[in-house]
Amino acid sequence: MNWGTKVSAVASACLVWGAAVDELSAQGAAEGASTNAALAEATYEEGRAALERGDNERACSLLKASSDFERALGTSLALAHCFEVTGKTASAWTLFLEVEAWARRVGDDRRSQIARLRATGLRPKLTRAVFAVSRGPHEPRALFIDGNEVDSAAWSVEFPIDPGKHQLEATAEGHSPWRQEVVVVEGPELVTLSIPPLRVMPKAPVDRSPQPQRESSQRDRLDVPESSSTWTWVTAGSSVAALAGAGTLTWLAWRDDTASDEHCRTATLCSERGVELRDRAYERAAWATGVGTAGLALVGVAGYLYLTDDAAPERPEITADISPSEAKLVVRGMF
Numbered sequence: 442m443n444w445g446t447k448v449s450a451v452a453s454a455c456l457v458w459g460a461a462v463d464e465l466s467a468q469g470a471a472e473g474a475s476t477n478a479a480l481a482e483a484t485y486e487e488g489r490a491a492l493e494r495g496d497n498e499r500a501c502s503l504l505k506a507s508s509d510f511e512r513a514l515g516t517s518l519a520l521a522h523c524f525e526v527t528g529k530t531a532s533a534w535t536l537f538l539e540v541e542a543w544a545r546r547v548g549d550d551r552r553s554q555i556a557r558l559r560a561t562g563l564r565p566k567l568t569r570a571v572f573a574v575s576r577g578p579h580e581p582r583a584l585f586i587d588g589n590e591v592d593s594a595a596w597s598v599e600f601p602i603d604p605g606k607h608q609l610e611a612t613a614e615g616h617s618p619w620r621q622e623v624v625v626v627e628g629p630e631l632v633t634l635s636i637p638p639l640r641v642m643p644k645a646p647v648d649r650s651p652q653p654q655r656e657s658s659q660r661d662r663l664d665v666p667e668s669s670s671t672w673t674w675v676t677a678g679s680s681v682a683a684l685a686g687a688g689t690l691t692w693l694a695w696r697d698d699t700a701s702d703e704h705c706r707t708a709t710l711c712s713e714r715g716v717e718l719r720d721r722a723y724e725r726a727a728w729a730t731g732v733g734t735a736g737l738a739l740v741g742v743a744g745y746l747y748l749t750d751d752a753a754p755e756r757p758e759i760t761a762d763i764s765p766s767e768a769k770l771v772v773r774g775m776f
Contacts, residue, residue, distance in 0.1 A: 481510035489519060497527045514544055514552055521556070525563065528627060531601035534563040568625055570602040570632040574611075579638040581611035581619070586634075599631065611636050617643075677743035683736030690729035697722035 488503030504520040507513075517540045524533035537560035544553035574581060574596050584591045587608055604627035611619045616639035625632055697718045704715025711719065 477510045529603040531603045567601045572596045574636045575638045582613040585610040680739030687733030694722045694725035
């Protein structure tokens, strides 16, 4: 089998598979439509029977379910009649108008005429409503009736409304939602549905009460010193580093001075190498003196900061013990 033959075989297989899938999909859709049609017919028959028995509420529920399964002119006309006998005049009038236009479109003159006459007879009995929405900085931005949002363009338009209970809701950003249940009385009247200004949503209160502070232990104070304690420890550390540096320079100066003895016959008669070693020893000794003096000064500053620090864990106790044979200074405390 050459390459062209293989491609043709694969294409044919794909076409056959696609046709099979389409057939199965169509079969599934047909079965679903058949099921809906059967349910629509069954609930329609039950609804008509409930109407004849005078069980109007159950009849309306069954006819509404039948219409949801599959819309039909006869079901819609029966449902509009059911709405009328249960007092839902606005819903009945609206559905009669839909049936009249639908029947006229499909050429069903009998049902079109029935629906038109029923709608005309209901018009004078309709209860109408209009929203009276407050205007201003706290006016609603969205309005709902029975859970359905009303476009702002229709807020000032009169509309038919079913007698009975209705849930109103108004919302706006940054405001608390307003909700109220209203009862519309049956009759040819105009009902005003007043929507008040919305209340600004309260801000969350700020807790200004003093917060309890955890008492720090001596270990906390030593491990995490506060601002003045920080300077105490920094100064003490610097003094230690300075004294250590002075000690190191002193040792280097002593080493150079000792090494120069091998190159000097007398204190003033030295070779070039001896002069170099002694000059470096004198220079390092001078640096050691300066650094050591600075270190001792820092020790004094650190001691002063420590003694005057309010956060110090414990004040040191200094006592002098003097006797004819000896004199000593005793320092007790935490360092």
